[in-house]
Amino acid sequence: MGQGAVNLGTVMEEPLDEGLRSELQRRGVWVTSMQELYNWGRKNSIWPLQFGLACCAIEMIATAASRYDLARFGGEVFRPSPRQADLMIVAGTVTKKMAPQIVRLYNQMPDPKYVIAMGACAISGGPFKQGYNVLKGIDRYIPVDVYIPGCPPRPEALLHAFMELQRKIDEQKLTGQDKAEFLKKETLSEYPVPAFGAHDLEPPANPRLFHPPAVERA
């Protein structure tokens, strides 16, 4: 996001009157704002990072293939390098041995970046939650935008998550107080990579990011 683009955005800070816009459109004048144009472009060319961890990856592959056709939403360009990817689809079981590499891949992705946690394992550890070797949800280390439950979720569910993510991108503001997180200077785009400890990953979760739901007892 260049400085010039942000300045252009500030010009259009006042939302365009819908009636005026449709009137203009009828006369053959197409009006838009920098923010709309920018978000329209971003949300329709989300390039996912090409990696799969378990059986959810098979559903992800099916989603990208011709029957479900992720290309309809502009997400078919799976990139083999994190430097070229906008979206990380965590598709499958994240073992504790794999977790540092996932966080490192996330750190290597350029901003703006998004994460879909796909399937029961990626969102919470799933059927392996009580085990010793599976991370209880990737949101312990990196921020997740869309969670998909399911074991594994069907391709339609992934498409739904993709559309939810598009909606989220579309609503992000480029300027003002409530502008998107990734545009704020103080926002970190990298998260600490956990280390292999003697009994568990260290730390077991990023305390700034992850807060387990508190049990309320009446």
Place this chain on the structure above:
Amino acid sequence: MESLEEIKARIETSVPGAKIEVVPNPGPANQPSLLLDHEHAVAVARFLRDDPVMRLDFCSNVTGVDWLDRTVKKKVKVKKLVEGEEKEVEETQEEFFPGYLEAVYHLFSMAHKHGPLVVRLRTRDRARFTPLPSLTPVWRSAEFQEREIYDLYGIRFEAHPDLRRILMWDEFEDFPMRKDYREPDDYEYEPTPHDEVLEKAKQHYPARPTVDGAEEVTA
């Protein structure tokens, strides 16, 4: 395939000094096995592989078993002098069996289409990295599975060509498949905890507020 007793007898004539024990398995599986001693294990394995009758050229599976220390209570009738008279009195005696770890090999013959022959190796104790002879030099297919046993049970296979952890990371110090392993307590909220999970969950519940001197219940 011959019976285990026949196999045992032939091993003992071919590998002098080998101590073989037939381990019965009285369960529904009824799959008895041969227990080998550490010293002659590799020689016996080589014999089983190369012997023209056995030709057990395929080691399909290697796995570990953890046996904890156990005491068995037995009622024994003992003759005792009670008030000047000799009487039979029932007494409970406790017998202590120290724990050990086991490596179990399932052997088949591709040449003769027979098997499985189950072969066991037992460690002396349940110490960290307690030793056993490696059978990887005899069956190459045992390499990764012996590494897995090393990783999850902590048995050190001597003469293994590449003994490293295979599933867990190198810095990991525990052996998760041992029965006394306790996983790290990274509990988080679950809507319907039960059994062991409930016990774990109770430790994380905040104390219930006491009303009118009600008993302090934590779950």
